[in-house]
Structure formats: structure tokens, C-alpha cells
Amino acid sequence: MINALPEQGVPADQVLAELRELRTADLPTHGGRLFAYVYDPAVDGLDELARAAYAISAQVNGLDPTAFPSLLAMENALVGAAARLLGGDAETVGSVTSGGTESLILAVKAARDAHPTIANPRLVVPSTAHAAFAKAAHYLRVELDVVPVKGLRADPEAMAAAVGPDTVLIAASAPSYAHGVVDPIPQLAAIAAERGVRFHVDACFGGWVLPYLRRFGADLPAFDLSVPGVTSISVDLHKYAYAPKGVSVLLHRTETLRLPQYFAYADWPGYTMINPVISSTRSGGPIAAAVATLRSIGDAGYQELALKTREAVRILADAVSATDGVRLYAPAETSVVCLSSDGVDLFVLADELAARGWHTQPQMAYADLPPTIHLTVTAAVRSTAADFAPDLTAAVAAAKARGPIELPPLPPLTPEMITPALIADLAEGLGLGGGDFSQMAAVNTILNAAPPALREALLTGFLSLLQRPA
Ligand SMILES: *Cc1c(COP(=O)(O)O)cnc(C)c1O
Numbered sequence: 001m002i003n004a005l006p007e008q009g010v011p012a013d014q015v016l017a018e019l020r021e022l023r024t025a026d027l028p029t030h031g032g033r034l035f036a037y038v039y040d041p042a043v044d045g046l047d048e049l050a051r052a053a054y055a056i057s058a059q060v061n062g063l064d065p066t067a068f069p070s071l072l073a074m075e076n077a078l079v080g081a082a083a084r085l086l087g088g089d090a091e092t093v094g095s096v097t098s099g100g101t102e103s104l105i106l107a108v109k110a111a112r113d114a115h116p117t118i119a120n121p122r123l124v125v126p127s128t129a130h131a132a133f134a135k136a137a138h139y140l141r142v143e144l145d146v147v148p149v150k151g152l153r154a155d156p157e158a159m160a161a162a163v164g165p166d167t168v169l170i171a172a173s174a175p176s177y178a179h180g181v182v183d184p185i186p187q188l189a190a191i192a193a194e195r196g197v198r199f200h201v202d203a204c205f206g207g208w209v210l211p212y213l214r215r216f217g218a219d220l221p222a223f224d225l226s227v228p229g230v231t232s233i234s235v236d237l238h239k240y241a242y243a244p245k246g247v248s249v250l251l252h253r254t255e256t257l258r259l260p261q262y263f264a265y266a267d268w269p270g271y272t273m274i275n276p277v278i279s280s281t282r283s284g285g286p287i288a289a290a291v292a293t294l295r296s297i298g299d300a301g302y303q304e305l306a307l308k309t310r311e312a313v314r315i316l317a318d319a320v321s322a323t324d325g326v327r328l329y330a331p332a333e334t335s336v337v338c339l340s341s342d343g344v345d346l347f348v349l350a351d352e353l354a355a356r357g358w359h360t361q362p363q364m365a366y367a368d369l370p371p372t373i374h375l376t377v378t379a380a381v382r383s384t385a386a387d388f389a390p391d392l393t394a395a396v397a398a399a400k401a402r403g404p405i406e407l408p409p410l411p412p413l414t415p416e417m418i419t420p421a422l423i424a425d426l427a428e429g430l431g432l433g434g435g436d437f438s439q440m441a442a443v444n445t446i447l448n449a450a451p452p453a454l455r456e457a458l459l460t461g462f463l464s465l466l467q468r469p470a
Contacts (some may be wrong), residue, residue: 001470002018002470003137004172004262005165011118012319013077014180014332017457018050020375022381023290025435027345027359027442029357030042030380030402031380031384032082032312032378032380032382032383032384032385033116033210033357033358033359033374033384034359034373035337035358035359035360035374035375035377035381036360036361036376037360037469038378039238039239039240039242039378040242040304040374040378040379040380041242041297041378041379041380042379042380042382043242043296043297043301043305043379044384045070046242046296046297046466048294049292049293049296050207050289050292050293050315051208051245051289052292053288053289053292053293054244054285054286054289055285056284056285056288057071057074057284057287057288058283058284058285059283059284060283060284060285060288060289061281061282061283061284062075062279062281062282062284063280063281063282064271066282068408070284071284071287072100074284074287074288074290075096076311077093077288077291078096078237078247078249078287078290078294079093079094079095079096079251080332080365081251082094082207082237082249082251083206083225083251085207085208085211085232085235086211086225086233086251087222087224087225087226087227087413088201088222088224088225088234088251088253089225089348090143091253091254091255092225092251092252092253092254093251093252093254093255093258094196094249094250094251094252094258095249095250095258095276095277096247096248096249096277096287096290097247097248097249097250097278098246098247098248098277098278098279098282098286099236099238099245099246099247099248100132100202100204100205100236100239100248101132101135101136101235102248102277102278102279103204103234103236103248103249103250104130104132104133104135104136104171104202104204104234104275105132105135105136105139105140105278106140106261106277106278107136107169107171107200107232107234107250107251107261108123108133108136108137108140108200109136109140109260109261110198110232110252110257110258110259110260111123111168111198111200111260112140112168112169112260113260113261114168114198115168115258117139118165118166118168118178119131119166120143120166121142121143121166121167121168122142122143122145122164122166122167122168122170122273123136123137123142123143123144123145123168123169123170123171123333124145124147124159124162124167124170125144125145125146125147125170125171125172126146126147126148126149126153126154126155126159126172126176126183127146127147127148127149127366128149128152128153128154128173128176128178128179128181128183129146129171129172129173129202130173130176130177130202130204130205132204132425133171133202137347140311142168142169143166145162145167147159147162147369148194152179152181152330153181153182153183153184154172154173154174154183154188155186156184156187156188156191157173157214159188159191160191160195163191163192163197166168167195167451168198169197169198169199169200170188170191170192170195170197170198170199170200171200171201171202172184172185172188172199172200172201172202172203173201173202173203174201174202174203174206174207174210174223175206175210175334175336176205176223177204177205177336177374178334178338178363178372178374179329179330179336179372180205180206180330180333180334180335180336180337180338181330181331181333182206182210182220182221182223182333182334184192184221185221185222185223185227185230186221186222186227186229187202188229188381189227189228189229189230190228190229191229192229192231192435193228193229197203198231198232198257199229199230199231199232200230200231200232200233200234201223201224201230201232201233201234202233202234203223203224203233203234203235204234204235204236204239204248205236205239205240205335205376206238206239206240206334206335207224207233207234207240208235208236208237208239208240208241208302208370209240209305209306209309209334209335210334211224211303212302212303212305212306212307213306213310213334213335215303216303216306216310216428217224218247218310218333218334219333220333220334225251225253230253231252231253232250232251232252232253232257233250233251233259234248234249234250234251234403235249235251237249237290237293237294238286238290240306240309240335240378241290241293241302241377242293242297242303242305242378243286243289243290243293243294244286244289244290245286246285246286247286247287247289257429261276262274262276263275273361274388277460279448305379306379308382309335309377309378309379309381309382309452310335311385312377312378312379312381312382312384312385313332313335313336313337313377314332314460315385315386315388315389316337316375316377316381316388317332317334317337318387318389319336319385319388319389319392320392321391323389323392323393323396324342324396325343325344325349325396325399325400326339326340326341326342326344326349326396327339327340327341327342327343329370329372329422329439335376335377335378336375336376336377337374338370338372338373338374338375338378339373339375340370340372341373341374343400344396344399344400345399345402345403345404345405345441345445346362346370346371346372346373347362347371347405347440347441347444347445347448348399348402348403348404348405348441349373349395350362350373350397350441350444351439351440351441352395352398352402353373353391354397354438355398355438356391356393356394356395357391358388358391358395360373360374360375361373361374361375361376362374362440362448363445364444364447364448364455365448366452371444371448404439405442405445407442407445407446410446413450413454413458415453415456415457415469418454418457418458418461418463419461420461420464422461423458423461423462423464423465426458426464427462427465430442430443430446432462446458447459451463
């Protein structure tokens, strides 16, 4: 435990040593064995460069670009680079945000506020759209129309049928996070254009890798601003642009489309506040680090990293296809490998993979989709991918030997029954008290069996249990 406010200040060396010690409990951010949360190009010297760039601009405040023109120049450079990569033209404008969620919230806000006369604005998304759209709808009081997918992709006919007079935005993914497949963007964009509705492409995940995959001939549809009817697109630089956390770009086809994204307020005694994004005060650090990362890697570098990523995906996907007991759940057409199991407990398998140093992301059953294991593949995985097949075989064998998780009968729970005391008991009973999260199969089995609202209540309670003043 650290005391964040000691009576007397602590020497810098000691503070840093303490922070390094804390970090040893974390999953490995480098080494090509963590398939979620982090994006690693395994480029020598890149971390050091990004850190140095971060330090140069850490104290700069994005609140007012006239006071800090360096930040304005860097943001315009990032937006320009994203626009050139994603089919933009001379009309394209954009904003730098703190991440994909913020980009999506702002895309929804701009669409909502473009229609002040629509009292109950609605957002149409396929069921595979990122949860951040639900968050945007919730925060902004926009109704979310979730349309079932067909073969894991947005179904243009069903999406069209969901569009009504109150629809302010249609959105789809390129690709979806859960399965890594690209929605039929040209067809959806045509529907949106015909109905005069904005259409946002969520390329938060793949926006910096798909263009390179398409350049070397991957069979992927056009998905960016080059497609008529696409009015905005988002890309996270802290994903496949390999920048440190805290940077995404939201592009709009025209300045007119962007204008309702701004919040402006002059009606108080302080400074007139004009914010393009949700935060007002914000650090220049992540933005400078992103600029340094992009300039250091360069277009040719990203091309090479995309190639390595593709090779890694093929090797992992082949390993899955060749292993009895698991199968590819979605076509491995981008940078995701998504697998399901056959006669093996999927959650036990995830634990067994983790025990062998492969940290994957279990995904719960949803509607008629079974639980799956998600692997976000980055360029760093190219050098470890060949070791995956034997460990997968061993993990499947071990999971078979252990058999499926058998839970003791649990009392029937509803979200209303979840109290902090119940959560504390449950966590204790499941062995989660000590902060060891390596054996998650039982927990995941319980969560998987819970309807979404109960799953939300359980995990909210658990996170709240963890988040205590120290
Ligand atoms: C990661 C992701 C988001 C949300 O981005 P954050 O940076 O985590 O806020 C949105 N959409 C997709 C497709 C993503 O992969």
C-alpha cells in the first residue's frame, strides 16, 4: 500500500522504485503474449522516444490553443495524417480526443445537436457495435436501436428498417472489436445517404491497420471517408498507431458536420469556454507522444508492422484450426483471432492458456452467440506466434483433463438483490479476496450464466469493492 500524501516528501529515487515495484504485479505489456489492453509494435527505442516526447509537452494545457500553439500544431498534424490515411479530402476536419469512447460520444453528440428539433433522438447500431455507443447513448439521452447482425456483420436490410424520422445517426464498425470483422460499410453508407442521416464508421480499433492490410491486397471492403455517405470516422492512435494511451482522432467529412460537436459557454464571469472535446483542461503529453510515434514509425514502418501483424494472425489462426477442441469463431480477416470451444470448457481453457503465459480475453455468451476467446494481435506477436500452437494443444488437453466448471447451486439472483455485503461474500467465496486473478474460470462461468443486467450489477459491485481509499 502506498501513502500518496506522506507527512514529509519522499526522495525521487524512492518514489520511482516504489512505482516500479507496483508495476511488477501487472500483466506484461511487452513480449507478445497479452492479447488485449495493450498494443505493442516491438520497435526498439519507441517507448523511450514516446516518453521523452510526452515529457516535453506534459505541462501544456489543451484548454486554449492560442496560449499553446504547439498543441494546435500537433493536433492539426495528427488530424491531417488520419485524414490522409482514411480517405479524407480538402474538406475533412477533425479533433484529437482522449480515446475511442470519447470519439464515439462526440460523434453521437454532434449528430444529436445537429437536430435540436428532434425531441427523442435515436442511434441505430448493429449488435456487434462497441459498448461505447451504449455509453454515449446513455450519457447523451439518445435512444439506442440495436439491430441483430447476420453472420457477425451488420445486416443492411435490418439496419435500414430500423431507421426512422428520429434517427440522427447510424453507425457500424471497421472492424468490430469482439470478432474483428468489417461491416458492409458501402451498403450501410448508401442507406444513410439515401435517408439523409449521418453515418459514423467506428474504426477505433482497426483504423490504423486496415488501410495497410488493404494496400497489400486483403479482401476487405472500402470503409473510410472515400465511401460516399460516410460522414464521420474514428481511429484510436493508442491502438494500431502504437501511441501511448490517451489519443484518438474523430474525423468529419465537413466543417459543418463538426460544428455541433463543440461546446461553447460565455454566460458566466470567467473565461469563455470553447471545447471541441469533453475535457477542458488536458495535457499535451499524450498528443506529443503520438506525434513522435507516428513520425518515428512513418508510413513505411506501419506497412511493415501491418505485415507482421497479418503473419502473426495467420499463424495463430492456423494453430486454432489445427487443434481439436477449439475452432475459429470468426474469419480472421483483420487483426483479431476469435475462437470458440468444442467439448472443452472455454473459461478453463483461458485459465490454462494464462498459466502458460498467454493472456487472452474471454467474451461471455450474448444472445445466440456462444462464449468466445478474443485475441487482439499486434506486431509484437510475430516473434512469439510460433510458440502458441504447442501451448494451445497443451492447454486444451489440460482443460479436458480438468473438465468443465461445476458450480455449487447458487441462489437465484436479480440485479436488485446485489448489495456490497453480498458482493464481498461472493468474492471471498470465489477466492478473489487476495488480489490473485489467475483462476477466473469459476467467476467467468457465473458471469456467463448471468443475464446482462445481472452481470453488470455483479461486476459493478466487484469493482466498487476493489476501489477503496488506501
Ligand atoms: C477500443 C474501442 C473503442 C473504445 O475505445 P477506448 O479507447 O477504449 O475508449 C470503441 N470502438 C472500438 C471498435 C474499439 O475497439
